[in-house]
Amino acid sequence: MANKSGKTIFARIWGFLISVRLTIILLIGLSAVCIIGTVVPQNASTHEYQRIYSPSTYSFLKNAGFLDMYNAWWFTLLMGAFTVNLIACTLNRIPRTRKRMSRANTLPDRASLESMACCTKFTFKQNPPEKKQHFIDALKGFLGNAKEQTAETCTYYSAEKGSFSYFAFYLTHLGVLIIIAGTLLGTLGFQGYMQLYEGEQSGTAIVRKTRETQILGFDIRCDKFEVTFYDRARMPKDYKSTLTVLEDGEEVLTKIIEVNDPLIYKGMYFYQSSYGMSPNKAKLTLGVTAQGSEKSMHQHVTTGERFTIEGTQDVVQVGRFIPDFSMDGKGHVFSRSDQPNNPAVQMQVTPAEGKPYTTWIFAKFPDVHQKPGQKYTFAFLQFQPVYYTGLQVTKDPGVWTVWIGCFVMLLGMYMAFFMSHRRIWLRIEEKDGYWEAVLAGTVNRNPIDFSKDFSKLSEQIRTIGKEKC
């Protein structure tokens, strides 16, 4: 299997997998495709796509998976490659860290001290034993600890701090892997929604992606829905639903949920996500007055209902109910919003004798459309909307794994940026009646800060050496 360079194909593949070059390519590649994902609308309706793109562009984007990019096979592949690269890099680093750890206890000789990035040499005329404590104190002041070791002809004072900062790398990468594991666990859950009218209950939700029915294993009942508005602005202040959990018909738990405060039961989250009202369910109160009569009678109805006017054979059919009545240029009736800003209802009258006729009646404009000559005059006295609450239903068994991963990653990043392994040695050796001292130090990151602190220490050591005792 050996090729020209003498490496096996596996060694070459491994070499590519562990390279940071690949990491950087993948990071930039992921960013690039994510940009596409923000420019091309994701999971929009076919109608919407046809509005933006030409048919050929649309079919290209669809076939290449750009319309549901984050679930496309190649995006998964990219994420997979990223994960493999991350694991390979992490494993590859272990031997190096072990070597560093095992080397930690050996004392460097003079030559290796002098080759360190930070190194100062001094010559002291005298070195009485009382100075020992001063040296140790200086090192302690620098790194918080210090020890003295004696080798054959010389004395070493040494100190170190932050050796655990080597684990920063592992923690950061482990954190990312835990997050990825959490997102995979999340695929075992589901995201769905349900709509409940006040008073209604249901034990199923509809899964967003597949439109399949998901059985919850218990029932949720909506007791009440309420929307409040700010006094000064016409903006909703709060949506609140009172939900009750029922197990086998028994009430278990009742909670008022609102946006930012969901109901949590058996690992499932119920979020307030939307609301609305059904025009068809609204309870309407109408006033009916026969022509020439002073007497008006009240009738409680819902849309689609049919009633006979008392004492006659005349039939009235309640037609469409429109909460916010408006007409387009062609005379088609539509509702401007879901809010009851201009409620209107259509009445179809079929008298026992004479022509049937249709008329719109308005709650806010009682006099409109009431043509003279019609047999009955209607008044739209009152209506009571029936709200439904829109609930987002989520089950994600991976959420806590993701949070733990995030915490581990942040801890690792903090250590990586703000902690470093600082080591310092002071080697003093007697030579021809003089003492030669070498002060040297190494650091695994942030060398500029270290060298600033190092020069302060070396001034301190110089002063101690010069002091006469």
Added chain:
Amino acid sequence: MLSSTFLGITTFTYLLCMTLYFSYLFFRNKTFGKILTILVFFGLAVHTIGLGLRWYESYEIGYGHIPLSNLYEALVSLSWTTVIFYLVIEFRYKIRQLGSLVFPFISIAMAYASLSPNVNSEIQPLIPALQSNWLTYHVLTCFLGYSAFAVSFGASIVYLAKSKKEATKKVQEPADGFMPSLDTLDDIIYKSIAIGFLLLGIGIITGAIWANYAWGSYWSWDPKETWSLITWLIYAAFIHARITRGWRGKRAAVISIIGFCCVLFTFLGVNYLLSGLHSYA
């Protein structure tokens, strides 16, 4: 409103700071520099009072929320965090020259917030989705991150200008104690990015926690969310290139500028050009 008077004075002070920082580059006078720093502190104090008053006024009206809820408040708060981060760097590295690059951004942001007809400076009520304590944690950490990136961007521009100057002269400029050395600038670029990277990371995570609580999913690939991730990934690439492949100096400065363009797009571009769940921010 009293708060808008204070914030108006702030804008004026920062514009003054900007021009004085430019003049400082020519005068190179230490006393002048010290007075300038005092002026920045004055601006920051007025700024802080202005923001505090606005917060208080929102309670008076009956809305009661931290001033982080619309573009006006975002720009004013982002300027506030940037001034703070800038002052930290000024003290830590004892250099004032970066001010001439950071203050134009701050002044433009403040002036745009108060003067542009596109930006509504009224105190508006919070829509239900924003009524959460996570608003503070999420937006503040993101903004602190953006500020750190802004400072690294300023340092990168100085770095490139200075290294070009040195390249044409073919000699290293004598350290006259005025302009920071290339090594110092490089250190500022890296450290600001490291801090910004960590803060933006926390910002994205607090956002995810909040989203999980409000929208029922910690990640929805919403354009703003995705762009913050893109920015984060670009800086992640930068940090990896630096640590393992020794990318410093010019290359680092260029990537830091690209990264800051992503930050600007995440903060402003997404809202103007793309639509999504963050449409209110």
